[in-house]
Amino acid sequence: MNLKKKVLITVALLASALLPGLVVYTRANAVPAERVIHITAKRFDFSPDSITLKKGEPVVFELSSADREHGFNLRAFGIRTNVSPGKVTRVRLTPDKTGKFTFSCDVFCGDGHEEMTGTVVVTE
Numbered sequence: 001m002n003l004k005k006k007v008l009i010t011v012a013l014l015a016s017a018l019l020p021g022l023v024v025y026t027r028a029n030a031v032p033a034e035r036v037i038h039i040t041a042k043r044f045d046f047s048p049d050s051i052t053l054k055k056g057e058p059v060v061f062e063l064s065s066a067d068r069e070h071g072f073n074l075r076a077f078g079i080r081t082n083v084s085p086g087k088v089t090r091v092r093l094t095p096d097k098t099g100k101f102t103f104s105c106d107v108f109c110g111d112g113h114e115e116m117t118g119t120v121v122v123t124e
Contacts, residue, residue, distance in 0.1 A: 034058045034092070041083045041105060042066035044112035052121045058094045071107035074120060082107065095122040 040047045063083045070083040105116035
């Protein structure tokens with residue numbers, strides 16, 4: 001057997017021995033994919049107005065407005081942004097605590113504005 005064949009056989013044996021371990025390591029240490037949640041704001045509500053998340057699960061809120069300028073404020077996680085018509089605003093969150101948290105519109109949008117709220121529930 002010549003040297004070239006010996007090298008190829010050695011490389012093939014090493015690859016077959018190491019590859020399964022590499023695949024397991026990669027899966028165990030992979031960053032979870034972000035879950036995308038679409039939220040539409042309009043006078044005087046959010047849709048959906050109740051969102052359930054898992055602690056440690058990365059999410060992206062894609063916020064849009066159906067009618068006018070609104071705000072999105074999720075104080076418990078330090079999230080605050082404007083939501084403008086014709087534009088999608090993306091906000092990332094990886095919840096680090098469990099519980100029930102209120103989000104609200106903080107840009108006055110008329111009578112009924114104070115009722116424009118929703119809930120994020122974070123479970124284990």
